[in-house]
Amino acid sequence: MMDLAGLNARFAIQDALVFKPGPGGLVVAEVENQAASALIALQGAQLMRWTPRGEEPVIWLSGAARFTPGKSIRGGVPVCWPWFGAHASEAGFPAHGYARTVPWEVLATEAPSATQTRLVMRLVETDATRAWWPHDTPVECHITLGETLDLELVTRNAGREPVTIGEALHTYFHVGDVERVQVLGLEDGEYLDKVEGFRRKTQSGPVVISGEVDRVYVNNPAACVISDPVLQRRILIDKHGSESTVVWNPWIEKAAKMGDLGDAGYRHMLCVESGNVADNLVDIAPGEQHRLWVSYRVER
Ligand code: BG6
Numbered sequence: 201m202m203d204l205a206g207l208n209a210r211f212a213i214q215d216a217l218v219f220k221p222g223p224g225g226l227v228v229a230e231v232e233n234q235a236a237s238a239l240i241a242l243q244g245a246q247l248m249r250w251t252p253r254g255e256e257p258v259i260w261l262s263g264a265a266r267f268t269p270g271k272s273i274r275g276g277v278p279v280c281w282p283w284f285g286a287h288a289s290e291a292g293f294p295a296h297g298y299a300r301t302v303p304w305e306v307l308a309t310e311a312p313s314a315t316q317t318r319l320v321m322r323l324v325e326t327d328a329t330r331a332w333w334p335h336d337t338p339v340e341c342h343i344t345l346g347e348t349l350d351l352e353l354v355t356r357n358a359g360r361e362p363v364t365i366g367e368a369l370h371t372y373f374h375v376g377d378v379e380r381v382q383v384l385g386l387e388d389g390e391y392l393d394k395v396e397g398f399r400r401k402t403q404s405g406p407v408v409i410s411g412e413v414d415r416v417y418v419n420n421p422a423a424c425v426i427s428d429p430v431l432q433r434r435i436l437i438d439k440h441g442s443e444s445t446v447v448w449n450p451w452i453e454k455a456a457k458m459g460d461l462g463d464a465g466y467r468h469m470l471c472v473e474s475g476n477v478a479d480n481l482v483d484i485a486p487g488e489q490h491r492l493w494v495s496y497r498v499e500r
């Protein structure tokens with residue numbers, strides 16, 4: 201892996217992007233362009249902040265987050281890959297896959313304009329990752345930061361056998377008061393209710409949060425909107441290559457047990473995750489690739 205000086209010599213962009221030591225010894229890329237500021241940890245290719253100019257933060261990062269090499273950071277956009285939730289057969293394998301807890305390397309940076317900065321990263325495979333996932337599937341994360349945030353996860357099957365992956369961009373959105381927001385776009389959608397042992401249900405009306413919510417909306421390529429009357433804004437979530445949307449808020453008791461969500465953390469976050477999970481795992485044929493793309497934008 202390249203050290204900070206090497207990263208900056210090769211990939212820093214004047215007036216837009218610099219690599220720095222981050223909390224807990226993690227290396228971060230700090231982006232400041234004319235449209236937004238952002239912070240990305242190289243561990244996990246995990247976006248930690250994206251704030252368009254003049255806006256409240258759009259992405260929530262827990263005030264009690266722990267920053268430890270090899271551990272997922274609570275908040276931001278953890279990348280869940282190549283499985284979502286518990287591993288199908290190996291109870292000891294990491295939840296939500298391993299992509300979020302291992303180093304990624306920088307492949308390229310670019311400033312297409314003064315209002316856009318792009319960072320391309322690739323997961324670094326090691327003996328440890330191969331023990332969890334013995335397939336040849338290079339995965340890249342392409343992040344474009346500006347007034348809009350675009351994230352793309354590209355998985356290529358470089359092996360000789362078909363592979364099946366689960367994945368999600370596990371985005372924690374910052375909301376004024378989770379009890380007052382509505383998620384629009386999932387009306388009439390079928391979902392698995394993880395709070396009730398994965399019972400299959402149908403959404404009626406907008407999603408509202410007044411207790412623990414942990415739902416996997418399946419067969420659902422729809423764009424969503426988080427309508428936030430307290431921050432007086434709407435967050436628009438557009439996506440391609442994603443058939444599932446996960447909506448999650450742990451609420452009071454679960455949040456208290458987690459220990460890294462902060463005292464009133466659950467009130468100011470809502471995860472709306474775009475991916476392919478449960479019914480919607482993705483088969484990738486040898487030589488083929490799959491792209492999961494999301495785009496977030498704030499509207500007032
Ligand atoms: C959500 C899952 O996506 O992530 C929840 O649906 C889970 O069941 C949550 O609790 C957080 O997971 P983790 O591993 O980051 O604590």
